[in-house]
Structures are given as structure tokens and as C-alpha cells.
Amino acid sequence: MYWLSKTRYKIGLLLPSFCIYTVFILLPIAMAVRYSFTKYSGLGKPQFTGLQNYVRMFQDDLFWSSFKNTMIMFVLAFVLLLVLSFAIALLLNKKLKGSDLSKALIFSPAIIAPIIVGIIWVYILDPNVGIINGILDAIGAEGLKHQWIGGATLTPYSLAIVYFWQQLGYLVTIFIAGLKMLPEEVMEAAIIDGANEWQKVTRIIIPMMKSNISTVAILIITGVFKIFEIVQQTTGGGPNHLSETLVTYSYTMTFDSGDYGYGMSLATVTFIVSLIIVGIYSAFFGDKEEKKEAKARRKLAKEAKAAKKAAKGGAA
Amino acid sequence: MKTSVKKIVAIIAAMAMTLCLFAGCGSSDSASSDGPVTIKFGIHVANPAEQEPVTNQIVTDFNAANDGQYTVEFEAADTETHSKNMKLEAEDGTLPDIFWIDASEAPEYAEAGIIADLSGYLADNADIDEALNGMENAFNNGDMQYGLPYQCNVQGFYYNKALFDKAGVDYPTNATTQDEFMEMVNKLNAAGITPISIGSKNSAFAMWPFNEYLTRYGWDNLEGTYNTPEMVKCFEKIAALTEAKAFNDTVATSEYFDAKQAFLDGNAAMFGSGQWDCGACDEALGENVAFWWGPQFTDTDAPQEMAMKVPSAPIVVNAASMEDPAKAAAITAFLNYYYGPEAAATSFAGSIFPATNYADVAATETQYAMNSMIEALGDGWQSPTAAPDQTLSPAVQEALYDAIFGVIQGNYSPADALDKMDAAAAN
Numbered sequence: 001m002y003w004l005s006k007t008r009y010k011i012g013l014l015l016p017s018f019c020i021y022t023v024f025i026l027l028p029i030a031m032a033v034r035y036s037f038t039k040y041s042g043l044g045k046p047q048f049t050g051l052q053n054y055v056r057m058f059q060d061d062l063f064w065s066s067f068k069n070t071m072i073m074f075v076l077a078f079v080l081l082l083v084l085s086f087a088i089a090l091l092l093n094k095k096l097k098g099s100d101l102s103k104a105l106i107f108s109p110a111i112i113a114p115i116i117v118g119i120i121w122v123y124i125l126d127p128n129v130g131i132i133n134g135i136l137d138a139i140g141a142e143g144l145k146h147q148w149i150g151g152a153t154l155t156p157y158s159l160a161i162v163y164f165w166q167q168l169g170y171l172v173t174i175f176i177a178g179l180k181m182l183p184e185e186v187m188e189a190a191i192i193d194g195a196n197e198w199q200k201v202t203r204i205i206i207p208m209m210k211s212n213i214s215t216v217a218i219l220i221i222t223g224v225f226k227i228f229e230i231v232q233q234t235t236g237g238g239p240n241h242l243s244e245t246l247v248t249y250s251y252t253m254t255f256d257s258g259d260y261g262y263g264m265s266l267a268t269v270t271f272i273v274s275l276i277i278v279g280i281y282s283a284f285f286g287d288k289e290e291k292k293e294a295k296a297r298r299k300l301a302k303e304a305k306a307a308k309k310a311a312k313g314g315a316a
Numbered sequence: 317m318k319t320s321v322k323k324i325v326a327i328i329a330a331m332a333m334t335l336c337l338f339a340g341c342g343s344s345d346s347a348s349s350d351g352p353v354t355i356k357f358g359i360h361v362a363n364p365a366e367q368e369p370v371t372n373q374i375v376t377d378f379n380a381a382n383d384g385q386y387t388v389e390f391e392a393a394d395t396e397t398h399s400k401n402m403k404l405e406a407e408d409g410t411l412p413d414i415f416w417i418d419a420s421e422a423p424e425y426a427e428a429g430i431i432a433d434l435s436g437y438l439a440d441n442a443d444i445d446e447a448l449n450g451m452e453n454a455f456n457n458g459d460m461q462y463g464l465p466y467q468c469n470v471q472g473f474y475y476n477k478a479l480f481d482k483a484g485v486d487y488p489t490n491a492t493t494q495d496e497f498m499e500m501v502n503k504l505n506a507a508g509i510t511p512i513s514i515g516s517k518n519s520a521f522a523m524w525p526f527n528e529y530l531t532r533y534g535w536d537n538l539e540g541t542y543n544t545p546e547m548v549k550c551f552e553k554i555a556a557l558t559e560a561k562a563f564n565d566t567v568a569t570s571e572y573f574d575a576k577q578a579f580l581d582g583n584a585a586m587f588g589s590g591q592w593d594c595g596a597c598d599e600a601l602g603e604n605v606a607f608w609w610g611p612q613f614t615d616t617d618a619p620q621e622m623a624m625k626v627p628s629a630p631i632v633v634n635a636a637s638m639e640d641p642a643k644a645a646a647i648t649a650f651l652n653y654y655y656g657p658e659a660a661a662t663s664f665a666g667s668i669f670p671a672t673n674y675a676d677v678a679a680t681e682t683q684y685a686m687n688s689m690i691e692a693l694g695d696g697w698q699s700p701t702a703a704p705d706q707t708l709s710p711a712v713q714e715a716l717y718d719a720i721f722g723v724i725q726g727n728y729s730p731a732d733a734l735d736k737m738d739a740a741a742a743n
Binding site: 262 | 396
């Protein structure tokens with residue numbers, strides 16, 4: 001495959017993807033940012049209003065409530081998903097009886113459409129017709145009954161649990177794939193050296209699976225900032241927008257209130273917040289070894305290029 | 317095959333694939349120079365045959381009567397999707413020839429020059445203008461007649477007489493006051509019957525009975541500010557209903573359809589809605605269903621003898637379609653049929669009040685809900701030009717819905733709710 005390594009072929013192969021990515025990802029983002037500085041109803045010409053939408057946003061109680069809900073869901077989902085999906089993957093990676101069935105059961109929510117997930121959980125969480133309050137009623141624990149969804153307090157926590165339930169299987173699968181890739185000789189050496197289970201996990205498995213953990217973490221971060229259908233189906237963002245997330249509030253403002261400019265400013269801030277969180281994660285917890293390797297690879301390539309150039313110059 | 321030939325084949329294949337990718341972005345015109353002229357009717361329900369059977373029947377009848385000459389085809393989507401689609405299609409010039417649009421959005425389309433001025437059409441069709449009897453005025457901005465009413469809406473409370481009898485409560489009348497209404501609520505609650513079924517999830521627009529409240533507190537006299545003493549009193553009456561536990565516990569997690577089903581299943585005594593639910597009420601409750609405007613109020617000077625008989629959202633005509641003579645003729649023919657006596661009779665048969673009034677068109681004896689509405693209308697009260705929620709821009713309309721359900725669910729005080737409307741109007 002010599003011809004594929006030439007720069008012009010690389011460009012030729014990358015160009016279609018780059019064009020599609022530009023047209024369908026970068027351009028819409030640029031347009032959304034542009035509209036965020038305008039007053040626009042979706043019809044006619046947008047009027048440039050400068051930072052007005054952003055000033056309005058920071059004075060908007062509902063923006064802050066949506067932001068708070070999103071962050072509650074993010075923290076809860078991030079902690080639960082990262083820790084438990086890894087723990088479950090470790091468990092399922094052992095050759096235990098029934099582990100294949102368990103894998104299938106844990107993965108099954110991931111193949112259900114999010115809108116159906118919402119419907120299922122309405123029947124579980126609804127304060128009046130839901131299974132949880134029904135069971136609490138049946139066992140005489142009325143005091144533990146709560147407005148799991150539809151109230152102003154518990155809804156974001158409940159929605160984080162729903163998201164956790166939906167995503168768990170998928171993330172467990174990624175971790176299991178990572179565990180399968182670990183070299184057996186390293187694990188055997190650890191056993192010979194007398195490492196216990198905890199030491200194996202903390203000293204060998206976690207360090208060797210850093211890139212898997214990073215992937216999962218970034219999937220969780222980006223996923224939480226895209227939660228939409230679950231909110232729409234369970235509460236519709238209500239009551240009175242109190243269970244909106246940044247994404248659903250942006251949608252409501254854009255399409256229900258016809259305020260495209262403000263809706264796009266909300267979308268832009270959501271995008272920036274998720275980028276910042278991914279950035280913080282990468283800066284503090286990213287795979288530093290991989291970064292070092294990439295840096296070394298870039299340095300080598302640069303040196304090779306310089307050497308080639310020098311050789312060419314010498315030949316001339 | 318040589319490498320260079322392989323490369324050429326690969327490049328051609330890649331180009332073909334890229335072209336295929338964009339092929340779906342093109343538009344097609346359903347009008348043909350040989351066959352019948354086809355016009356598209358954008359409608360706000362996903363399944364017109366099921367969800368708007370009367371309009372579906374009118375279109376079917378029109379197509380049959382104009383076989384070979386004109387055909388009307390639906391472009392159907394649920395209300396929210398339809399609204400989004402219309403805006404997107406307005407931007408890329410692919411709007412249907414005729415389309416339903418929410419009254420709050422229609423003025424924007426008129427200002428953007430996207431929809432046709434129908435004043436010429438009305439001038440040329442004096443009989444239809446007369447049959448509309450001023451109902452079209454809600455869609456005239458002084459410069460142009462930008463739409464015509466899709467139907468005539470009659471809004472208020474349906475009630476289940478059997479449940480009122482069970483609780484030993486007298487039926488409401490046109491003269492029933494808010495105090496008497498509160499007594500009714502208390503008695504129904506005491507009998508273990510949910511007084512009013514309502515749902516806010518994804519359906520905050522389902523506030524129809526409160527349009528009458530707003531009107532009876534002088535909505536039409538508001539000037540610039542919503543937080544006025546009169547409006548505060550109006551919202552306090554809604555808050556009083558919440559305090560009296562007039563509504564189902566599931567307001568936040570129920571949709572309009574859930575609330576309707578609860579009423580149709582006999583699980584609530586009243587349900588706020590409009591004439592579009594007459595058929596469903598007749599089918600589920602039969603002669604037990606009746607209709608009421610809502611209470612009168614004694615602490616305001618605003619006129620109380622007001623009937624919420626108002627134009628529904630408009631249907632509008634794509635201005636670009638009217639520039640094509642063949643399409644313009646088809647659209648005119650369809651409008652003539654839609655607002656003619658035959659379609660009015662079809663509407664009545666389907667328990668829908670048409671936007672037009674024609675003699676000898678009436679409901680049958682078994683159309684209980686519709687007959688109850690006709691009886692309520694019998695007092696000959698005045699009606700507002702448009703329902704209050706249909707007089708607002710989309711953002712303020714959304715704020716009104718939020719305000720009413722905020723008070724119903726105890727999340728906002730009346731003054732806070734009205735402040736939020738003022739804030740939305742200021743933006």
C-alpha cells in the first residue's frame with residue numbers, strides 16, 4: 001500500500017470526510033454562533049443585537065435552573081457510570097456462572113430507543129401511576145413516597161438515574177473490551193509477585209486502561225450534554241421548565257417560543273460548557289503517557305523530514 | 317487493470333457517491349403540465365384521516381368533485397414538527413401551497429412577505445365573505461388579509477352530567493359565578509370525584525377554558541402590561557381552584573391526551589377543551605356530556621356575557637404559489653369549496669363548527685356535545701375577535717401558557733406569573 005502513504009493521496013482520502021464534516025458539523029456550529037448574536041424568529045432576516053442574548057441569559061432564572069439540572073445530572077451520571085461500569089466490567093470479565101446472560105441483560109437498555117426509555121421510566125417514576133410509589137403504598141411506606149418526576153426538586157436526580165440505566169451496558173462493554181486486551185503475562189506476573197485483587201486493579205489494570213477510561217469519561221460528558229428525549233418524554237421540561245436541561249431549554253426557546261437567536265445563544269453556551277469540561281478532564285486526567293508518545297512521534301517525524309530535506313540538499 | 321485506471325474508477329465512484337449524498341436535498345414539483353394540478357396542503361396533524369377527519373373528508377370530496385382537474389395532497393406532521401417544517405420550508409422556498417399555521421406565528425409570515433393577501437379573493441367571492449361573518453378579521457393586520465380561519469373554535473368546559481348527578485351537584489349554567497363554581501368543586505371533591513382534568517406535559521397550550529377567564533377580566537383592554545390589577549384578580553381565581561384541589565394530581569406528568577382520556581373514561585367531572593373534541597365526547601359519554609363557558613366574575617367591570625366562539629388558527633396561502641396561474645386557479649377552487657356550503661355541512665356532520673355560517677346547516681340530535689354548545693351560544697352573547705392566547709407573539713404566548721400552568725401547579729404566584737409574561741414581551 002505504498003501509494004496510500006503519499007501526502008496527496010492522504011489528502012484525497014481525507015477530503016470527502018473533511019467536506020462532509022465541514023458542511024454538517026462545523027458550518028452549523030458557526031451558523032448557530034452567528035445567530036446567537038441576533039434577534040431572529042426563523043423567518044426573514046436576523047437582526048444583529050450584539051451580546052444582548054448573552055446578557056439576557058445570565059439574568060434568566062430558567063437558564064440557571066437548566067444549568068443546575070444539567071450539572072446535577074452530569075455529576076451524578078459521571079460518578080455512577082464511571083465507577084460502576086468499570087466495577088461491573090471487572091466482575092463480568094471473570095469467568096463466572098451466568099456472566100454471559102448478565103452481559104446481555106446489562107447491555108439490553110442500550111439498544112432501546114431513548115424515547116422508549118422515557119416511556120418505560122414514566123411508568124416507574126410517575127408519582128401517581130408509577131411502580132415505585134405503588135410499591136411504597138403497597139408495603140405501607142407512604143412516608144417514603146416522593147414526586148420522583150414532575151416536581152421541582154427530584155426530577156434531575158431521577159433523570160440522571162434513567163440515563164445511568166440506559167448507558168451502563170454500553171460503557172461496560174467498552175471496559176470489557178479493554179480488559180480483554182490486557183496482556184495475560186502481566187497479570188500472571190502480578191499473581192506470581194503476590195499482588196492481591198485490589199493491587200492488581202489499582203496498580204496494573206487502571207494504569208493500563210487509562211485510554212479506555214478517558215474514552216468512557218468523554219462519552220459520558222458529551223452524552224450528558226445531549227440528554228433530550230428522556231426529559232421530553234418524562235416531564236417535557238416541566239413543571240414550568242423546572243426540569244429543563246440546557247439542551248431542552250435551548251430547544252424550547254428556539255422552537256416553542258420562536259426565539260431562534262436566544263435559543264442559539266443557549267446552544268452555544270452548552271457547547272462551550274461541554275468543551276470546557278472535556279478540556280478540564282483531559283488536562284487533569286487524560287492519558288499523559290499517550291500524550292508523551294504522540295509528542296515523541298511528532299518530534300521523530302519532524303526530525304525525519306528535516307533529515308530528508310538535508311539529504312536532498314546535499315545530493316543537489 | 318492498471319493502477320491509473322483503478323484510480324480513475326475510484327475517483328468516479330467517490331464523486332458518484334458524493335452526488336448521491338446530496339441527491340436527497342433536491343425538491344420536486346408535484347404539478348404536471350399534462351395531468352391534474354396538484355396543490356399541497358400543510359396540516360398540523362400527523363394523520364389527517366384519524367386526527368382531522370372532517371378536513372380529510374372535505375379534501376377527499378374536493379378531489380372527487382375535481383377528478384382530473386385539481387388534486388389536494390396533505391403534507392402532514394404533528395403540530396410542533398409542522399411549525400418547524402414551515403419555517404424551514406419558508407427559508408428554502410418549498411412551502412406547501414396552502415398551510416395551517418398557529419395564529420401567533422402567522423403575522424411573522426405576513427411581514428416576511430411569504431404568504432398571499434387574500435383580500436382580493438374575498439372581494440371576488442362576496443358570498444364567502446358574508447358567510448365568514450367577520451371571523452376573518454382576526455387575520456387582517458390592516459395592510460393585508462393574511463389568512464382565513466381554519467375552523468370556528470368554541471372553547472370552555474365539557475362536563476359529565478352523570479358525575480354531577482352522582483355528587484348531587486347542579487349543572488352549571490351561563491349565569492354560574494366563580495363562587496358557585498368553587499362550591500361545585502368542593503362538592504365534587506367531597507364525593508371523591510376529580511373536578512377538572514388537565515395536563516401540562518408538552519401541552520401547555522391546553523389552557524382553553526382560561527381564555528374565557530382572561531376575556532372576562534378585560535383582556536382586550538390590556539395596553540402594554542400584563543401585570544395589571546385586573547389580570548392579577550383573574551390569575552387569583554385560577555390559584556383559588558388549585559387551593560380547592562380542583563385539578564387532577566397528575567397535571568405535571570399528564571399530556572392533554574391523557575387528561576382527555578381521564579375525562580372520557582369518567583374519571584373527572586370536567587375537561588377544558590373546544591369543539592374539536594365534540595365527537596370523542598359524544599362517543600364516550602353520549603347524552604351525559606354537556607358544555608359550559610365557565611364562571612362569571614363579580615369583582616370586575618369587564619363584560620361577563622362573553623362567549624368564546626372564536627376563529628381557530630388560520631390557513632394561509634403561499635404567495636409564490638399564487639404567481640403560478642394554474643396553481644392559483646386550483647387554490648381558489650379549493651378555497652371556494654372549503655368555505656362553501658357543502659364543506660360546512662360536512663363539518664357539522666363531523667361535529668366541527670365551520671368558519672362559515674350557512675342556513676339549513678345544523679347538528680343532528682345525537683351530536684350531544686355540539687348541541688350543548690349551540691344551546692350555550694343561544695344567548696347571543698358577544699365574542700372576542702380572537703381567543704386571548706391567539707393574539708400574542710410566540711414568545712409571549714409561551715409565557716402565558718407557562719404562567720397559567722405555573723399558577724395551577726403552585727409554582728408561581730399570580731403576580732410572578734404575570735411578571736414573566738411582561739419579561740417575555742420585553743424581550
